[in-house]
Amino acid sequence: MPVWxxxxxxxxxxxxxxHRHNVGFMVADELARRAGTGFTAPRGMRGDICETRITSLGMGAVGADAQRVVLLKPRTYMNDSGAAVAKACAYYGVKPAEVIAVHDELDLDFGRLRLKRGGGDNGHNGLKSIRSSLGTGDFLRVRFGIGRPPGRQAPSDFVLSPFPASLREExxxxxxxxxxAVETLINSGLEAAQNSFNS
Incomplete structure (x- = not known):
């Protein structure tokens, strides 16, 4: 049984x-909430970890079709995310093909989602670090659109700024x-998830 x-x-x-750069943490927190469990900080893991299972009934459910899922929020800062990912992969026996990175995406408007396997880093330091640590870019990505910065604001300043209050509900x-999308990706595969969520 693979571990995701x-x-x-x-x-x-x-x-x-x-911050916009932290949408991946927000999604991981929501998945842990659905599983009815929280994160711990195991010694030497370089990240906050939540171990759970998923079935066709959702995160945290039990059943014959249960698959193991490990949620990870690196404590290494974005530029060194790969160190935490490599550590978790080694500890839990996870192959790169079973890694799902949830990250902010400047090239997608806010409200758009795109799932894919592999591809470039597109200037995203977290993805670049994971690729470097795993020795491959052939992992799954859930790209959460945050849009481009307004006017001449530098992208680095934009991603390290909070979403405006007007967008909180959305x-x-x-x-x-x-x-x-993450649940569908694990339960039904990439193509089914893309058909349902890519926009």
Whole structure:
């Protein structure tokens, strides 16, 4: 039975919690909430970990079709996310093909979602670090659209700024939808998830 590693990309600590760059953490938190369990910080893992299972009934459910899922929120900061991913893969015996990275995507408008396997890093330091640590880019990605910065704002400043209050309700819906996409990806495969969620 494969073990799935769902990596929510973000930066640790309350300073970054509401930032656009932390949508991966938000989705991981929602999946843990659905599983009815929380994160722990095992010694030497370089990240916060939540171990659970998933069935066709959803995250945290039990049944004959249950698959193991490990949720990971790296504590290494975005640029070194791969160190935490490699550590978790080695510990739980996860192959790169069973790694799902949930991350913010500047090239997709807010409210759009795109699932794929492999591809480039597109300037995303978290993805670049994972590719470097795993020695391959052939892992699954759930790309959460945050859109481009307004005017001449630098992308680095934009991703490290919070979503405006006006988007709070819509953000909650998008986090929920992204969590649904992760569940579908594991239960039904990439093609079915793409058909349901790619926009």
């Amino acid at each position: 590693l769902v990596v929510g990309l973000g930066n640790p600590g309350p300073t970054y919690a509401s 953000l909650a819906l998008e986090v929920d939808r992204s969590a649904d």
